[in-house]
Amino acid sequence: SQQGEEDPQALSIQEGENATMNCSYKTSINNLQWYRQNSGRGLVHLILIRSNEREKHSGRLRVTLDTSKKSSSLLITASRAADTASYFCATYSGNTPLVFGKGTRLSVIA
Amino acid sequence: SQTIHQWPATLVQPVGSPLSLECTVEGTSNPNLYWYRQAAGRGLQLLFYSVGIGQISSEVPQNLSASRPQDRQFILSSKKLLLSDSGFYLCAWSAGHGIGGEKLFFGSGTQLSVL
Numbered sequence: 349s350q351q352g353e354e355d356p357q358a359l360s361i362q363e364g365e366n367a368t369m370n371c372s373y374k375t376s377i378n379n380l381q382w383y384r385q386n387s388g389r390g391l392v393h394l395i396l397i398r399s400n401e402r403e404k405h406s407g408r409l410r411v412t413l414d415t416s417k418k419s420s421s422l423l424i425t426a427s428r429a430a431d432t433a434s435y436f437c438a439t440y441s442g443n444t445p446l447v448f449g450k451g452t453r454l455s456v457i458a
Numbered sequence: 459s460q461t462i463h464q465w466p467a468t469l470v471q472p473v474g475s476p477l478s479l480e481c482t483v484e485g486t487s488n489p490n491l492y493w494y495r496q497a498a499g500r501g502l503q504l505l506f507y508s509v510g511i512g513q514i515s516s517e518v519p520q521n522l523s524a525s526r527p528q529d530r531q532f533i534l535s536s537k538k539l540l541l542s543d544s545g546f547y548l549c550a551w552s553a554g555h556g557i558g559g560e561k562l563f564f565g566s567g568t569q570l571s572v573l
Binding site for chain 1: 500
């Protein structure tokens with residue numbers, strides 16, 4: 349079953365702009381993680397945010413978590429063509445493996 | 459450092475033929491191991507996971523099976539492939555004793571086409 353739902357499904361922006369992707373989930377979580385997948389490749393972990401955290405930063409990435417709304421957002425600032433990829437959120441609710449959403453396809457146009 | 463190897467990268471198999479995909483992890487002990495499947499343009503579906511040798515948990519009933527004959531080896535198998543088995547298969551590992559929400563490290567995937 350899929351817990352997270354990313355929005356939008358696809359996003360196209362110009363290089364230098366910021367990209368924001370959202371993830372909504374249904375049940376309470378212990379943590380939420382964001383992953384990136386280049387076409388035809390495996391996923392790469394970007395950032396993990398715990399249920400008691402509200403915001404985390406890693407380089408040009410900023411993740412927020414609102415447990416009251418059961419939602420998270422991933423912001424990529426000053427996007428580059430190399431950021432073109434699919435981005436997935438995944439939730440951990442305890443005792444069972446991560447459940448992934450369907451992803452957001454980001455295209456950054458140079 | 460830890461590495462994960464998954465092979466083959468691509469595979470084209472006829473319907474009804476057997477399947478064996480192998481995944482090995484290096485540089486760590488007692489990893490949790492996972493098999494996910496990704497249909498074209500879709501999210502990841504968890505197929506199997508293992509917290510130790512010989513311990514396999516199945517998430518989706520189907521004609522696939524998994525085995526963990528060694529600590530760092532995870533094998534996905536089928537006796538007879540179906541058209542619906544086509545997809546991108548990803549192996550992953552995480553650290554820790556049991557499933558604890560740690561981050562996953564993925565292999566490079568196997569693109570399986572069943573014709």
